[in-house]
Amino acid sequence: QSVLTQPPSVSAAPGQKVTISCSGSSSNIGNTYVSWYQHLPGTAPKLLIYDNNKRPSGIPDRFSGSKSGTSATLDIAGLQTGDEADYYCGTWDTSLIAGVFGGGTKLTVL
């Protein structure tokens, strides 16, 4: 059971927009910064968003992140078939004094 809760799966058509949620608590998301990762099978995870809403260089602006209270969201606009992957949120938990990840969300681009 993950400390952060994500929907197991989301789907949308190419060109559409999808939102992936990440729900936590006051000891993690509510108190610190959220990051988001894209993970394709057999490859290393890739950082998409850090510090709630910042994109590393090279990440297209189709990917955006936000945080409100104890929840965070990742929006992916203009979906492409290459976006099919597992997506994870991550943050620091000040009670556990540890990093934590959500359980992951599998994105299917129909």
Added chain:
Amino acid sequence: QVQLVQSGAAVKKPGASVKVSCKASGYIFTNYDVHWVRQATGQGLEWMGWMNPNSENTGYAQNFQGRVTMTRDTSISTAYMELSGLRSEDTAVYYCARGGFWGGSGYHFYMDVWGKGTTVTVSS
């Protein structure tokens, strides 16, 4: 370019230990924390712990307390993760990753550079 190169796959018997290495290049090794994350087959990402290569301060996830040790050799810009008392449930891909820092308002948790992963198989 900035990269983390991990050691090769390992097969271990239950009860044994495994030590995975992670060699950094293209940046100043001691300027960034190193995290270790694993993924068992069919499971999600699991954070194992972190180390500050400069101070050698470490922090471990509760699930691994007493079984994991993270160290480094700054002379060769390499971080190590040793996991003892291996059991079949430890069969997974283990990643090292760079990133994160302590800021004025807490820990900025993110990993921007990842190794390709090391497969550890625990089997009798």
